[in-house]
Amino acid sequence: xxxxxxxxxxxxxxxxxxxxxxxxxxxxxxxxxxxxxxxxxxxxxxxxxxxxxxxxxxxxxxxxxxxxxxxxxxxxxxxxxxxxxxxxxxxxxxxxxxxxxxxxxxxxxxxxxxxxxxxxxxxxxxxxxxxxxxxxxxxxxxxxxxxxxxxxxxxxxxxxxxxxxxxxxxxxxxxxxxxxxxxxxxxxxxxxxxxxxxxxxxxxxxxxxxxxxxxxxxxxxxxxxxxxxxxxxxxxxxxxxxxxxxxxxxxxxxxxxxxxxxxxx
Numbered sequence: 001x002x003x004x005x006x007x008x009x010x011x012x013x014x015x016x017x018x019x020x021x022x023x024x025x026x027x028x029x030x031x032x033x034x035x036x037x038x039x040x041x042x043x044x045x046x047x048x049x050x051x052x053x054x055x056x057x058x059x060x061x062x063x064x065x066x067x068x069x070x071x072x073x074x075x076x077x078x079x080x081x082x083x084x085x086x087x088x089x090x091x092x093x094x095x096x097x098x099x100x101x102x103x104x105x106x107x108x109x110x111x112x113x114x115x116x117x118x119x120x121x122x123x124x125x126x127x128x129x130x131x132x133x134x135x136x137x138x139x140x141x142x143x144x145x146x147x148x149x150x151x152x153x154x155x156x157x158x159x160x161x162x163x164x165x166x167x168x169x170x171x172x173x174x175x176x177x178x179x180x181x182x183x184x185x186x187x188x189x190x191x192x193x194x195x196x197x198x199x200x201x202x203x204x205x206x207x208x209x210x211x212x213x214x215x216x217x218x219x220x221x222x223x224x225x226x227x228x229x230x231x232x233x234x235x236x237x238x239x240x241x242x243x244x245x246x247x248x249x250x251x252x253x254x255x256x257x258x259x260x261x262x263x264x265x
Contacts, residue, residue, distance in 0.1 A: 061185075063185060067178040067180070068178045071178060072174065077167075078163035078164070080094075080098045080160055081094050081097045081160075082094060089111050089112050090108075090112055091108070092104065092108025092109075092111045093108035093109060093111070093112040093153075094108070095108060096108040096109065096153050096154070096157055097156050097160070098157055098160050099157050099161050100154050100156070100158030100159070100160070101154075101157070102150075104157075105150055105153045105154045105157060106150060109146070109149060109150050109153065113146075116139075116142055119135065119139075130235070137228055141224055141228055145218075145225070148214070148217040148218045148220075148221045149218070151214055151217060152214035152217070152218060155210045155211060155213075155214045156214075159207050159210070166200070166203070166204075169200065170200060173193060173196055173197060173200070176189075177193055
């Protein structure tokens with residue numbers, strides 16, 4: 001009987017031993033271990049990438065030291081037009097080319113130039129059609145020249161009048177660009193400054209085009225006057241040759257008649 005009890009106890013001990021090993025110890029899984037290592041490597045690479053990005057961002061965020069002393073330069077200042085006004089007829093012109101106000105420009109131009117008076121109607125009535133056409137063309141040239149001059153003066157005056165404001169805006173842009181203030185060197189701030197610089201450049205190009213257009217208009221009027229002078233010279237030569245042939249025929253006929261009627265006393 002005692003022997004049977006010992007065998008049951010031994011078998012019970014043997015059964016308890018494997019159960020403890022089965023439920024109390026961690027089981028090794030090679031697949032899970034490999035996945036864990038791979039995940040750890042990926043996290044390590046992400047951390048390295050973030051570290052490099054942070055280092056690059058810090059490097060890109062550094063400002064150049066003492067930028068105003070290195071890059072800031074002085075430029076010429078816009079000058080307004082000036083002139084002596086001995087006889088009181090240049091002040092309006094100067095005011096016009098400095099302000100760009102069309103009424104001021106018109107008044108100043110008229111005051112400083114010789115007035116263009118019209119022909120008397122009776123005088124025009126005595127002209128031949130060709131003479132009338134030449135007179136009207138020459139008169140038109142002076143009127144066109146006056147218009148082009150006034151336009152150029154108004155354009156120049158408007159640019160001069162706005163020059164001070166534009167200089168201020170350029171100065172503000174320059175100061176912001178050279179500033180070490182972090183709020184002025186964010187990505188959005190830098191893009192805004194670049195956009196504003198582009199706009200200022202476009203405005204300057206537009207003013208340049210306006211001046212070039214005024215110069216082209218003046219050159220066109222001058223070309224018309226030159227063409228008119230050449231056409232008048234050609235017309236005068238044609239008229240001279242036509243009159244020369246008639247005069248020569250008249251002179252020749254007069255000499256022939258004189259010779260035929262000549263008698264010795």
